[in-house]
Amino acid sequence: MTTQTPQVDHELVEAAAHIARTRCRGDNHTMAAAARAQDGRIVTAVNAYHFTGGPCAELVLLGTAAAQGVYELDTIVAVGDRDRGVVPPCGRCRQVLLDYFPALHVIVGAGERLRTVSITDLLPESYIWADHQLDTEESEPLGTS
Secondary structure (H helix, E strand, C coil): CCCCCCCCCHHHHHHHHHHHHHHCCCCCCCEEEEEEECCCCEEEEECCCCCCCCCCHHHHHHHHHHHCCCCCEEEEEEEECCCCEECCCCHHHHHHHHHHCCCCEEEECCHHHCEEEEHHHHCCCCCCHHHHHCCCCCCCCCCCC
């Protein structure tokens, strides 16, 4: 059984590109993200750069979406300022996006090579955050077996 990869949501890419062009100014905001909610709404955000590791645009978007009552996202894309185009999520964002939305699609690539992939394709063999919630009463402490 194969699952069909969704088409590239060009409206979503343009929404992120518009935010990157109009809202990313200076060194503090250099990336924009846009996500489509399952109900069709588009949510946008920008990063908050800081030398201590400020949040990426994708992570800011998660909080923005929740503040707007959006809890189910279908597809996300990030676009860089200065016409850098689509930028794939960093490793931290990939893990967080997978943890929050394991069925999420991500738009990656450039120009004619834009494509939509599953977040699991970007982070194969990933750590599953839910593992820390396993029943610890059934497992033996380290070094006791």
